Amino acid sequence: MFGFLINPNKFNKFSDTIFKSLIIITSLALIFGLLLVYLSPLDYQQGFTVKIMYIHVPSAWLALLTYIIMTIYSIIGLAFKIPFGFIINKAIAPIGTVFTVLCLISGSLWGKPMWGTWWVWDARLTSVAILLVIYVIIIFLNYAFESREVREKTIAIFVLIGSINLPIIKFSVDWWNTLHQPASISKLSSPSIDISMLQPLLVMTVAFSLVGLIIAILRIKAEILIRKKYL
Amino acid sequence: MNFIKKILLFFKRESKLFYMNITDLLSSILFFFLSIFVFVFALGADEQLLRTIGLGIIWSLLLLSSTLSLRKFYEEDFDNGVLILIHMSGVSYELIVFLKILSHFIFIQLPFLISIPIASIFFNLPISETYNLILTFIIGSLILSCLISISASMNLLNKTNFSIGSIIVLLFSIPVIIFSVGINNNESDFRSIINLLIGISLIFLGISPWSSAAFIKLALRNK
Numbered sequence: 001m002f003g004f005l006i007n008p009n010k011f012n013k014f015s016d017t018i019f020k021s022l023i024i025i026t027s028l029a030l031i032f033g034l035l036l037v038y039l040s041p042l043d044y045q046q047g048f049t050v051k052i053m054y055i056h057v058p059s060a061w062l063a064l065l066t067y068i069i070m071t072i073y074s075i076i077g078l079a080f081k082i083p084f085g086f087i088i089n090k091a092i093a094p095i096g097t098v099f100t101v102l103c104l105i106s107g108s109l110w111g112k113p114m115w116g117t118w119w120v121w122d123a124r125l126t127s128v129a130i131l132l133v134i135y136v137i138i139i140f141l142n143y144a145f146e147s148r149e150v151r152e153k154t155i156a157i158f159v160l161i162g163s164i165n166l167p168i169i170k171f172s173v174d175w176w177n178t179l180h181q182p183a184s185i186s187k188l189s190s191p192s193i194d195i196s197m198l199q200p201l202l203v204m205t206v207a208f209s210l211v212g213l214i215i216a217i218l219r220i221k222a223e224i225l226i227r228k229k230y231l
Numbered sequence: 232m233n234f235i236k237k238i239l240l241f242f243k244r245e246s247k248l249f250y251m252n253i254t255d256l257l258s259s260i261l262f263f264f265l266s267i268f269v270f271v272f273a274l275g276a277d278e279q280l281l282r283t284i285g286l287g288i289i290w291s292l293l294l295l296s297s298t299l300s301l302r303k304f305y306e307e308d309f310d311n312g313v314l315i316l317i318h319m320s321g322v323s324y325e326l327i328v329f330l331k332i333l334s335h336f337i338f339i340q341l342p343f344l345i346s347i348p349i350a351s352i353f354f355n356l357p358i359s360e361t362y363n364l365i366l367t368f369i370i371g372s373l374i375l376s377c378l379i380s381i382s383a384s385m386n387l388l389n390k391t392n393f394s395i396g397s398i399i400v401l402l403f404s405i406p407v408i409i410f411s412v413g414i415n416n417n418e419s420d421f422r423s424i425i426n427l428l429i430g431i432s433l434i435f436l437g438i439s440p441w442s443s444a445a446f447i448k449l450a451l452r453n454k
Contacts, residue, residue, distance in 0.1 A: 133402060137395065144392040147453040154385055154449070157442060161381075161403075 006076065006084050008224045015217045026214060029207040036200035052110040054200055058208040059102040063131065064166065066096030066212070070138075071163045074156035086152035087227065089159060090142055091219040095212055097135040104128060115179060123172035124180040127165060134162040237322060238330065245334040255300070256339060260346050263296040267350055278355055285354030286364060287412050293343060293368065294404055297375050298397040300339050304331070304383035305447065314447065324444035328384070332376045332439065340372035360415050367411040370428045374407050375400070377435035384446035388453060406431060 004014035033054075043050035070089050077085025107125070108118045119125065138155055145151040173182040184193040191198055249256070270288055274280060308314045317327055347368060351361040382399040389395065407428070414424045 130402070130405070133398075137398060137402070140392060140395055144386070144389045144395060146390070147388060150388050150449055150453050154446065157445065158385070158399075161442070 006082050008084055008087065008227075011084070012221060012224065015221065019214075019217065022210065022214060022217075026207065026210040029203060029210055033200060033203040033207045036203055040200045041196055046114060049110060049113050050197075052106050053197075054204045056103060056106040056110060057201060058205040059099045059106065060128070061205060062208055062212055063096055063099040063103055063128070064169065065209070066092055066099060067131065067135075067159075067163065067166060070096070070159050071166075074159040078153065078156050078160075083152075083227075086156060087220060087223045089138075089152070089155055091223045092216050093135060093138045093142075095215055095219070097132065097139065099208075099212065100128065100132045100135060104132065120179055122178045122180055123176040124169070124178050127169040127172050131165055131169060134165060138162075237320060241317070241322075241330050242334060245338060249338040255303070256342055259296050259299045260343065262299060263292055263343070263346055264350070266292050266295070267353055271353070281354050282356065285351070285356050286360060286415055289347070289350050289354065289364065290368075290371075290408055290412055293347075293372075294375065294401065294408065297340060297343070297372065298379065298400050300335075301379050301383050301396050301400065302393070304335065304379055305387060306383070309387050309447070309450065315451065324447055325440040328380060328440045328443040328447070329436075332373075332380050332436070335379065336373050336376045340376060341369075343372070344368065363414050363421075364411075366425070367414055367428060370425070370432055371407045371411050374428075374432045374435050375404060377432070377439035378403050380439050380443045381446075384443040384450070387446065387450040 004010040037051055037054045040051070040054075042048060070092060073085035073088040075085075076082050077089070104125075111120070112118050138158065141155050141158060142151065145154065172178065173180055185191045185198070185201075193201070267288070270292075271281065274284075305314070314324075314327065318324060322330075344365060347365055348361060351364060356364070378400045381403075382396045385399065386392075386396040410424050410428055410431075414421065
């Protein structure tokens with residue numbers, strides 16, 4: 001049933017069946033989310049700039065989620081010798097890079113009016129910047145080696161070593177005194193954000209992840225074609 | 232007995248290579264001093280300013296100059312087949328990596344200890360900070376040797392992108408820098424930070440032989 005997650009042919013077939021409906025759902029979610037963001041109330045302190053949150057938070061989550069997926073597929077590729085893991089690693093690294101850049105830029109634009117500075121050397125910001133460096137190194141490693149086996153396995157081992165950074169990003173706001181606020185939405189406690197702001201945030205998160213999924217499907221299919229020497 | 236003899240012969244070979252290539256080490260020490268001069272020229276000779284930022288500058292320059300020897304770590308032995316020869320004499324790749332790290336630590340990193348007191352004179356560092364710097368450098372350079380081993384073995388077959396090895400060393404040396412410089416900055420506990428550094432070095436001494444040996448085997452298979 002879940003063979004499409006590790007088998008390229010099944011993945012191709014599965015993605016072909018869902019692709020059209022996925023595009024329709026994504027555009028609906030994006031339009032609906034933007035409408036909700038437009039109608040959402042202004043913050044009594046931050047005013048209009050609070051709407052940066054609806055881009056900043058989903059892109060930060062997706063940057064982390066992309067890296068988690070890459071870590072899982074690196075383990076799958078290295079331990080079970082399934083090459084689809086390496087295909088995914090190569091295909092979705094640029095997507096994570098884009099989301100990280102989006103997160104950093106929107107956070108910077110949000111920080112200027114709120115904190116009075118574009119950038120502070122605070123633990124959360126620095127660890128996300130290191131995540132960006134790791135993503136860029138992964139992309140560079142794709143062009144560094146001639147042999148494909150060396151390239152794939154080197155990247156997979158590097159992804160595993162770099163995953164030390166993930167818990168540091170997640171818990172940096174709890175471990176150190178940071179200017180960045182702690183998480184507003186967590187699984188264990190009720191969210192400290194009002195429901196009128198939570199709804200557009202969640203819809204925007206779904207829309208962002210669907211956009212990322214569409215790009216990922218296209219990139220993975222192109223990568224499979226390259227491996228089969230069609231491209 | 233035979234095994235100990237092999238290890239002693241390995242170190243004998245390394246020390247011979249060290250004496251043959253001693254100008255290389257001296258030029259990286261020269262690089263270290265010259266970059267200190269460049270920093271002082273760029274910042275101006277304000278004594279108070281230099282004293283406050285001196286420790287951070289010395290540490291980051293030590294890091295940069297130790298990445299200079301990165302390409303040499305495995306490449307010559309890999310290209311002329313010495314790695315395979317040592318392996319054929321009954322030493323596993325993991326042990327070769329471990330001995331390589333030790334020899335790099337002894338022959339490349341420890342000679343830098345001579346330059347640290349001189350560098351701290353240039354920045355007018357107090358004697359307690361110099362003592363802390365030497366202590367953290369002895370532990371931190373072992374971590375750096377492990378990192379250099381990982382990144383050098385990763386880039387054995389990399390013929391195009393030469394600077395990515397140094398980038399990887401710099402990336403993973405961030406915690407070393409944070410703890411080594413933080414030992415002086417605030418009223419943090421001296422012994423806890425030393426324990427943390429020793430812990431990090433033990434972690435990397437555990438990780439790096441396995442990962443470097445995996446990279447070397449991968450590179451030998453695709454040579």
